Amino acid sequence: MEHQTSEMNLPSIDEGWWEAVLAEAEQGCGSVHLHQKVKMDGPEKPSLNWDQAMMIYRQDQIIKVVVTGYNRGGLLVEGDGLSGFIPCSHLVEMPALTEPSRRDDCLSSYVGQTLRVKVIECVPDESRMVFSERAARSEAGKRMELFSNLQPGQRVSGEVTNITEFGIFVDLGGVEGLIHISELSWGRVNHPGEILRIGERVEVLVIEVSPERCRVALSLKRMFPNPWENAIGRFPINSTVPAVVTALVPFGAFARLEEGLEGLIHTSEIPMPAGAGVNDVLRPGQKIQVRILQVDVPRQRIGLSMRTD
Numbered sequence: 001m002e003h004q005t006s007e008m009n010l011p012s013i014d015e016g017w018w019e020a021v022l023a024e025a026e027q028g029c030g031s032v033h034l035h036q037k038v039k040m041d042g043p044e045k046p047s048l049n050w051d052q053a054m055m056i057y058r059q060d061q062i063i064k065v066v067v068t069g070y071n072r073g074g075l076l077v078e079g080d081g082l083s084g085f086i087p088c089s090h091l092v093e094m095p096a097l098t099e100p101s102r103r104d105d106c107l108s109s110y111v112g113q114t115l116r117v118k119v120i121e122c123v124p125d126e127s128r129m130v131f132s133e134r135a136a137r138s139e140a141g142k143r144m145e146l147f148s149n150l151q152p153g154q155r156v157s158g159e160v161t162n163i164t165e166f167g168i169f170v171d172l173g174g175v176e177g178l179i180h181i182s183e184l185s186w187g188r189v190n191h192p193g194e195i196l197r198i199g200e201r202v203e204v205l206v207i208e209v210s211p212e213r214c215r216v217a218l219s220l221k222r223m224f225p226n227p228w229e230n231a232i233g234r235f236p237i238n239s240t241v242p243a244v245v246t247a248l249v250p251f252g253a254f255a256r257l258e259e260g261l262e263g264l265i266h267t268s269e270i271p272m273p274a275g276a277g278v279n280d281v282l283r284p285g286q287k288i289q290v291r292i293l294q295v296d297v298p299r300q301r302i303g304l305s306m307r308t309d
């Protein structure tokens with residue numbers, strides 16, 4: 001762990017964002033439509049031993065479980081009076097696959113295997129138990145030690161373990177944190193994969209720690225000054241500045257003024273020959289001159305024009 005930033009300077013985050021972030025894993029955990037299920041020998045398994053589960057969770061023990069099935073979100077596992085779910089992001093050798101067929105092939109290969117895992121979420125009231133193979137790479141007790149040391153405002157480093165549509169997971173040495181897509185850059189991000197790569201080392205800021213849910217919220221953009229704080233002073237209305245086209249959209253184009261600051265050039269502000277479209281006059285990466293029409297700091301929006309009249 002590394003030095004800390006004053007917690008007083010940390011903006012708050014949306015309290016409900018975890019629900020949206022983990023929607024896919026939640027669906028996978030609760031889904032009963034399995035692609036494959038292994039029939040276990042012997043009598044029907046008893047109800048879960050939640051007292052045992054909580055002891056294993058609190059002591060951060062490493063246990064063995066057998067993979068009994070899988071679905072879109074990960075693996076279903078059983079063992080020692082316990083059963084639960086391992087999200088794909090918590091599998092050590094699960095590659096970042098985008099094609100459903102390849103993803104299913106990889107998950108199906110786990111069925112019947114015995115894995116060493118830790119319990120990372122244990123919520124009896126919700127009948128929810130989540131395991132992690134990745135967390136079991138650190139020794140027993142290490143996870144709880146890390147959670148007790150993590151604090152909002154702290155700068156930490158870790159390795160990117162998984163990239164999804166909603167953000168990037170980072171292994172902090174036995175505890176996995178999430179950089180939500182909204183915390184990757186002060187600018188617009190089309191996909192998290194544009195910012196980081198799996199296996200890359202990254203330094204991030206801790207913005208929220210929830211030991212009871214084993215969740216750590218991280219930020220990459222807050223490692224850098226917020227360019228919107230003094231945008232009005234640096235980009236006066238009607239001033240002309242250089243920009244780079246970053247994306248073309250049906251209603252115009254986005255252009256970057258500097259890292260973290262992008263503005264929109266509406267089609268009405270792009271000089272075009274009769275019958276031409278935005279694609280005919282602009283391309284991503286093109287350097288242009290734009291005029292500042294509006295700077296809306298609270299909404300983080302900048303209106304731009306390519307017209308000189």
